[in-house]
Amino acid sequence: MDDFFVNGTFRTKGVYGIRSMNDGAHYTVLANNGTQIVKYSYKTGQPVETLVDLKTIENSPVKYISNYTFNNDESRILISTNVNPIYRHSYTADYYIYDFKNKELKPLSENGSQRLATFSPDGLRIAFMRDNNLFIHDLRFGTERQITFDGKYNHIINGAPDWVYEEEFSFNKAFEWAPDGSALAFIRFDESAVKEFPMNMFEGQAPALKENELYPSVYSYKYPKAGEANSLVSVHVYDIQDKTTMTMDIGEEQDIYIPRIRWTQDPKKLAIIRLNRLQNKMEILLANARTGKSNILYREENKYYIAESNFDNLVFPEDGQHFIITSEKNGYMHIYLYDMAGHEKKAITSGNYDIADFYGYNPATKTFYFSSYEESPLEKYVYSVDSKGQKKKLTPNKGWNNATFSKTYQYYINTFSNIDTPPVISLYNAKNKLVRVLEDNQQAQETIKGYAIAPKEFIQIPAADGKTMLNAWIMKPLDFDPNKKYPLLITQYSGPNSQQVKNSWGGVNWLNYLAQEGYAVACIDPRGTAARGEEFRKCTYMQLGKLESDDMIAAAKWLAEKPFIDKQNIGIWGWSYGGFMSSLCIMKGNDIFTTAIAVAPVTHYKFYDSIYTERYMRTPKENEKGYEENAPLNWADKLKGNLLLCHGTADDNVHVQNTYELAERLVQANKQFDMGIYTNRNHSIYGGNTSRQLYEKFVKYLNEHMKK
Structure with missing residues (x-):
C-alpha cells in the first residue's frame, strides 16, 4: 500500500504546461520550479531563449510562477502567483504584468488578490474580478477602473x-x-x-485551523438543491x-x-x-x-x-x-x-458513433479536428476532416488517444495509452509525421516489469434486460487457480456519460493490490454510461440509479456463476455516484452483495444540486417516484450485509448530510454498519496521511468481511 500512497512507485510522467506561441512553430514551458518561462522549438525540441527569469529581476516580488498568459501580440505576459483555490475551478491569485520591451514586472493591482485576469484582444487593458466586482486595468496609464x-x-x-x-x-x-x-x-x-448550506470547520490537522481549536467556525455558501x-x-x-x-x-x-x-x-x-x-x-x-x-x-x-x-x-x-x-x-x-x-x-x-472531443478548426486549410469512438466504445482516436469531407485518422496506435494542437495546427501532441501501456506522449507535424517522443514512461514500464501484476481482461456481461451487453474488465487473482474460489469486488462509478471500462492505462493501484491478496476484481459500465450513443447514454433519464443498480446486480449474479467466484463473498465499492450505487446495491441486491463500501455517496437526490440532478431527474415535485424509488435512504431496512460509509465533513459537493441521514435510517431500522468520518476533508478526502489511512481502512474492511 505504501507503493501507492507514500512512495509513488508506479507514478507515470506527463508533459505539462506546453503553450503554443502565435507562430505555431514555438512553444513555452515553465521551468526551474516556476522561476523561468522558456521558449522552445517544436521542430528541434531545443530551448530558443529564456523569456522570463525571476532570478534576474532585481527585488522580484514574485518568487514562483503558477500560471501565465500572453497578450495577443506576445509583447506582454500576465503572471499569477500565490494561488488560493476556492472551489473546483475557481481561485484567487496575485497577478503581475511583465513587459518584454522594458523588462519590467509590475503588480496588476495594489488593492488585494484578484481573479480571472484577462488581456483585452487589443492588448491595451486587463479585466479582472475582485470581491465579486469587475475591474479594468489600463496598461497605458496604469489606472484601475471599477x-x-x-x-x-x-x-x-x-x-x-x-x-x-x-x-x-x-x-x-x-x-x-x-x-x-x-x-x-x-x-x-x-x-x-x-439558500445557504453551512459546514462546520474544526481544528483538524494537515492543515490545522488553530482558530477553531475550541469552537468550530461555520463556512456557509449558496447551494441550490434540486427543486430549490x-x-x-x-x-x-x-x-x-x-x-x-x-x-x-x-x-x-x-x-x-x-x-x-x-x-x-x-x-x-x-x-x-x-x-x-x-x-x-x-x-x-x-x-x-x-x-x-x-x-x-x-x-x-x-x-x-x-x-x-x-x-x-x-x-x-x-x-x-x-x-x-x-x-x-x-x-x-x-x-x-x-x-x-x-x-x-x-x-x-x-x-x-459519438465524437468525444472537438479540438478546433483551422481556417487556413478549412480542416476540423476531433476525436471519436468510431471504431469501438473502448477506444478513442484522433481525426481530421476537411471541407470536402476527406477524413484522416491521425492516431494509428490501438487504444486511447488525446491531442493538443499548436495555434496554427502545424504540430500536435498525442497522448496515447492502452490497458497494458503507460502514457506515451509524442509530437507530430501537420503531415502526421512523428517528430519525436516527448515522454515514453520507460522508467514506469521497467518498474512495473519488476512486479507481478494481474492483467485486466475485457469481457462483456449481459445487462438486466437480458439483451444489452455491458462492457467490463476482470482482474483474476495472482497465482490464479481455476479450481479455487475467490472473493469478488466490483468497482464502478456508473454515472451518466461516465466511462470506467476503456482501453487506456488505468495505472497500478489498490485494486492491483487486492488481486495480489487473492481477490477477483471486476469493473462494469452499466446502461447510462458513455460512448454508445444517446439512447444508451440517456436511458436512465428520470430514474437515476434504477437501471444502473439492476445491471450491477445482474452482473454480480452472472459473475457468481463462474466456477472461480465465491458467491458468498461478493462486494461492491464506489465513490460519489459510485458510492450512491454501492450503497443502493448492497440493500436492493441483498441476495447477492454481501459487502459494500460507499464513499461520499448521494443517498437521496433531493440533497444534491439543482443543475446536475434536474438535468437527469427533473424536479422532486415533477418526478417524486423517480427520486423516492431509487434513493438508498428508502432501502435502509433491506440491509443484510456489511456496509462501510465514508465521508468528509467539509465536502462542498456531496454534503456529509447524505451519509448522516442514511446512517440515521439504518440506526432506526436496527441495522449494523460501519462509518469513517474525515474531519475538514472535501469530496476527494485527502491531505496529510488521509489517503493512506482511508485505503487501508477499505482493505481491512474487505479482509474482515470477505475472506473466510
Whole structure:
C-alpha cells in the first residue's frame, strides 16, 4: 500500500504546461520550479531563449510562477502567483504584468488578490474580478477602473459563476472581451434567494485551523438543491469608450440558465446560450451589444436533455459567416456547420458513433479536428476532416488517444495509452509525421516489469434486460487457480456519460493490490454510461440509479456463476455516484452483495444540486417516484450485509448530510454498519496521511468481511 500512497512507485510522467506561441512553430514551458518561462522549438525540441527569469529581476516580488498568459501580440505576459483555490475551478491569485520591451514586472493591482485576469484582444487593458466586482486595468496609464459596484459575497457575483454553475457547467469565468477590445460582456448572478448550506470547520490537522481549536467556525455558501431557487442571471455589456453598461435581452422567463456567452467575430454581436430549467431546450441568442436587443440564432430541443459538453464547442470562425456547434440531434454526438442566419450548411461528422472531443478548426486549410469512438466504445482516436469531407485518422496506435494542437495546427501532441501501456506522449507535424517522443514512461514500464501484476481482461456481461451487453474488465487473482474460489469486488462509478471500462492505462493501484491478496476484481459500465450513443447514454433519464443498480446486480449474479467466484463473498465499492450505487446495491441486491463500501455517496437526490440532478431527474415535485424509488435512504431496512460509509465533513459537493441521514435510517431500522468520518476533508478526502489511512481502512474492511 505504501507503493501507492507514500512512495509513488508506479507514478507515470506527463508533459505539462506546453503553450503554443502565435507562430505555431514555438512553444513555452515553465521551468526551474516556476522561476523561468522558456521558449522552445517544436521542430528541434531545443530551448530558443529564456523569456522570463525571476532570478534576474532585481527585488522580484514574485518568487514562483503558477500560471501565465500572453497578450495577443506576445509583447506582454500576465503572471499569477500565490494561488488560493476556492472551489473546483475557481481561485484567487496575485497577478503581475511583465513587459518584454522594458523588462519590467509590475503588480496588476495594489488593492488585494484578484481573479480571472484577462488581456483585452487589443492588448491595451486587463479585466479582472475582485470581491465579486469587475475591474479594468489600463496598461497605458496604469489606472484601475471599477465597472460594477453591487458585488457582495453570497448575494451578487459579477463576472464569475456561482457554485452550482462552476461545478455543473464546468467553467469559472463569466466575462468575455469583444474581439476588438471595445467592450466587456459579463454575466451577473443574483444568488440572494438561493439558500445557504453551512459546514462546520474544526481544528483538524494537515492543515490545522488553530482558530477553531475550541469552537468550530461555520463556512456557509449558496447551494441550490434540486427543486430549490437558483441564482437569477442577467447579461450585460460594458462599453469601454462610453463607460456605460447595457443590459442584454435574454427573454421574460427568469428561471433559466445562461451557461456561456461568446462574442461573434462582429464586436457588436454577442452570442448568449440560453437553457431552460429542465435543460431540454437550448437557444443561442444573438444580441446587439449597443442596444441590447436579441434574436434567436439557433434552437434545439431534446426529449431528454441537452448535454453540457456542447457549450464549449460553440465556435465562430474567422470568416464571420458561420458558426460550429456539436449536437446529439441524430442520436449520436456530431459536429455541424451553420451560417449566421441559423441555417445548417452541413454535418461535419456523421455515423452511428459519438465524437468525444472537438479540438478546433483551422481556417487556413478549412480542416476540423476531433476525436471519436468510431471504431469501438473502448477506444478513442484522433481525426481530421476537411471541407470536402476527406477524413484522416491521425492516431494509428490501438487504444486511447488525446491531442493538443499548436495555434496554427502545424504540430500536435498525442497522448496515447492502452490497458497494458503507460502514457506515451509524442509530437507530430501537420503531415502526421512523428517528430519525436516527448515522454515514453520507460522508467514506469521497467518498474512495473519488476512486479507481478494481474492483467485486466475485457469481457462483456449481459445487462438486466437480458439483451444489452455491458462492457467490463476482470482482474483474476495472482497465482490464479481455476479450481479455487475467490472473493469478488466490483468497482464502478456508473454515472451518466461516465466511462470506467476503456482501453487506456488505468495505472497500478489498490485494486492491483487486492488481486495480489487473492481477490477477483471486476469493473462494469452499466446502461447510462458513455460512448454508445444517446439512447444508451440517456436511458436512465428520470430514474437515476434504477437501471444502473439492476445491471450491477445482474452482473454480480452472472459473475457468481463462474466456477472461480465465491458467491458468498461478493462486494461492491464506489465513490460519489459510485458510492450512491454501492450503497443502493448492497440493500436492493441483498441476495447477492454481501459487502459494500460507499464513499461520499448521494443517498437521496433531493440533497444534491439543482443543475446536475434536474438535468437527469427533473424536479422532486415533477418526478417524486423517480427520486423516492431509487434513493438508498428508502432501502435502509433491506440491509443484510456489511456496509462501510465514508465521508468528509467539509465536502462542498456531496454534503456529509447524505451519509448522516442514511446512517440515521439504518440506526432506526436496527441495522449494523460501519462509518469513517474525515474531519475538514472535501469530496476527494485527502491531505496529510488521509489517503493512506482511508485505503487501508477499505482493505481491512474487505479482509474482515470477505475472506473466510
